Amino acid sequence: MCAMKREEAEALIQEVLEVYPEKARKDRAKHLTVNDPNVEQAKKCLVSNRKSVPGVMTIRGCAYAGSKGVVWGPIKDMIHISHGPVGCGQYSRAGRRNYYTGHTGVNTFGTMNFTSDFQEKDIVFGGDKKLEKMIDEMETLFPLSKGVSIQSECPVGLIGDDIESVAKKKTKETDKPVVALRCEGFRGVSQSLGHHIANDAIRDSVLPRRDDDHSFESTPYDVALTGDYNIGGDAWASRILLEEMGLRVIAQWSGDGTLSELELAPKAKVNLLHCYRSMNYLARHMEEKYGLPWMEYNFFGPTKIAESLRKIASLFDDKIKEGAERVIEKYQSEMDAVIAKYRPRLEGRKVMLYVGGLRPRHVIGAYEDLGMEIVGAGYEFAHNDDYDRTIKEMGDATLLYDDVTGYELEEFVKRVRPDLVGSGIKEKYIFQKMGIPFRQMHSWDYSGPYHGYDGFAIFARDMDMTLNNPCWDKLQAPWKKAA
Amino acid sequence: MPSVMINKTESGMSFYVPKKDLEETIVSMEHEGPGRWGGEITLADGSRYFLEPMDEAPRLPITLRAKRL
Numbered sequence: 001m002c003a004m005k006r007e008e009a010e011a012l013i014q015e016v017l018e019v020y021p022e023k024a025r026k027d028r029a030k031h032l033t034v035n036d037p038n039v040e041q042a043k044k045c046l047v048s049n050r051k052s053v054p055g056v057m058t059i060r061g062c063a064y065a066g067s068k069g070v071v072w073g074p075i076k077d078m079i080h081i082s083h084g085p086v087g088c089g090q091y092s093r094a095g096r097r098n099y100y101t102g103h104t105g106v107n108t109f110g111t112m113n114f115t116s117d118f119q120e121k122d123i124v125f126g127g128d129k130k131l132e133k134m135i136d137e138m139e140t141l142f143p144l145s146k147g148v149s150i151q152s153e154c155p156v157g158l159i160g161d162d163i164e165s166v167a168k169k170k171t172k173e174t175d176k177p178v179v180a181l182r183c184e185g186f187r188g189v190s191q192s193l194g195h196h197i198a199n200d201a202i203r204d205s206v207l208p209r210r211d212d213d214h215s216f217e218s219t220p221y222d223v224a225l226t227g228d229y230n231i232g233g234d235a236w237a238s239r240i241l242l243e244e245m246g247l248r249v250i251a252q253w254s255g256d257g258t259l260s261e262l263e264l265a266p267k268a269k270v271n272l273l274h275c276y277r278s279m280n281y282l283a284r285h286m287e288e289k290y291g292l293p294w295m296e297y298n299f300f301g302p303t304k305i306a307e308s309l310r311k312i313a314s315l316f317d318d319k320i321k322e323g324a325e326r327v328i329e330k331y332q333s334e335m336d337a338v339i340a341k342y343r344p345r346l347e348g349r350k351v352m353l354y355v356g357g358l359r360p361r362h363v364i365g366a367y368e369d370l371g372m373e374i375v376g377a378g379y380e381f382a383h384n385d386d387y388d389r390t391i392k393e394m395g396d397a398t399l400l401y402d403d404v405t406g407y408e409l410e411e412f413v414k415r416v417r418p419d420l421v422g423s424g425i426k427e428k429y430i431f432q433k434m435g436i437p438f439r440q441m442h443s444w445d446y447s448g449p450y451h452g453y454d455g456f457a458i459f460a461r462d463m464d465m466t467l468n469n470p471c472w473d474k475l476q477a478p479w480k481k482a483a
Numbered sequence: 484m485p486s487v488m489i490n491k492t493e494s495g496m497s498f499y500v501p502k503k504d505l506e507e508t509i510v511s512m513e514h515e516g517p518g519r520w521g522g523e524i525t526l527a528d529g530s531r532y533f534l535e536p537m538d539e540a541p542r543l544p545i546t547l548r549a550k551r552l
Contacts, residue, residue, distance in 0.1 A: 049504060196501075281501065284488060288544045383504045
């Protein structure tokens with residue numbers, strides 16, 4: 001049922017690589033492959049998490065994006081300082097749509113931009129004094145903030161500011177956690193290192209804060225929901241399913257999350273991990289230190305949701321197992337109706353994905369529920385373990401592309417001619433101008449949620465809206481159309 | 484001397500090196516029995532490492548320093 005045969009796909013990759021100079025070609029060839037679901041380990045056929053070739057259009061972000069934008073940013077009751085020049089914070093402000101409840105500017109600060117706005121003199125004389133002053137001012141203006149994280153931008157690392165000492169001093173003075181993060185953008189090859197730095201900072205300065213505090217009353221059904229950033233309300237759509245089956249969600253990391261939820265997570269019974277890439281470091285740490293088991297789950301599309309709910313329930317007693325069946329049963333008719341409505345309109349369409357984190361593999365099930373087929377997938381910043389998990393989900397002879405360049409992706413799309421491309425905002429308009437329907441899959445194209453049963457209904461509607469939009473018939477000028 | 488995390492999995496024990504993105508199954512370990520744990524280990528991909536032997540089997544997962552052989 002696949003679009004291309006293995007030889008065709010391999011020939012396509014070779015053809016696309018033709019234009020590169022020899023050295024770049026050799027390097028890029030390792031990142032592109034034709035999928036074979038029988039391969040056990042991704043490292044045998046694909047290289048990932050390497051530095052992009054200079055001169056190509058990469059779609060990757062930086063360590064600051066991974067730390068401030070992804071992991072720390074959604075923690076709503078802390079103030080996250082973009083320490084450095086004003087641009088990094090301003091241009092990423094609220095772009096990820098991590099929804100939260102609360103009064104912005106009073107007790108929550110998610111969509112606000114706090115920056116130390118480096119000027120020439122801060123670069124020359126150092127920005128530590130400014131940072132101190134800033135934290136003092138914030139204490140006066142926003143006394144309900146629960147803590148501060150200092151997210152370094154590139155210059156801070158280049159001039160060698162000692163933000164750790166400022167953090168230490170201010171932690172003492174304000175009696176709130178002030179966390180310094182060395183997530184300068186030039187570190188690492190992609191935002192993936194930012195996730196790791198952010199995870200390590202939570203491990204070192206947040207989690208131990210309640211190690212000796214046993215006042216929290218736990219129940220046998222406590223779970224922590226980690227790696228869900230509540231994009232367009234995703235975490236809420238996931239949380240209600242867990243609560244309906246009888247579990248108690250004591251921490252949401254980090255979408256709509258709070259500092260105390262971060263601190264409470266080790267007291268859960270199971271750590272449910274959605275985005276493996278950005279939170280697995282913490283999951284592994286909590287397993288080692290607190291004996292808290294973790295499991296990955298997938299809340300995209302009814303098939304995978306049912307599978308995940310049963311998998312989660314299997315870790316608990318019969319009450320939860322019954323709860324899971326009840327939840328699946330409850331939404332079954334609703335989901336059947338969604339599929340009956342949209343599947344005939346979407347059946348057999350081909351999709352190419354190029355996103356980050358967990359999506360290229362997690363959404364496959366949702367597309368398949370709608371009768372659609374994934375013909376190519378790739379990650380911006382995945383590591384081998386992500387591809388290990390992806391290979392099994394993808395069909396035979398489909399394309400796998402790691403850190404694909406702008407040129408390669410365009411060429412693949414031109415040749416494969418998928419019916420839908422799912423990628424980021426930078427690619428959106430290129431493909432729409434090529435006449436190919438496109439969904440921005442980083443923040444669900446300003447829609448969402450896509451997680452959970454409620455999310456699937458929205459997902460199906462959005463895909464139909466994009467694919468069957470009448471505008472795709474209007475691409476040819478009327479006078480050029482055959483009469 | 485990479486820092487590695489040893490964990491129990493469905494298929495035995497896993498050997499995880501975060502820095503290198505390496506997660507492999509341990510196929511053999513020199514001392515597994517009670518009284519002694521660790522020593523020379525072989526991974527599924529054929530590479531060999533050495534863990535300082537311990538008197539008791541530790542609670543897994545555990546992060547240790549391993550020597551590459």
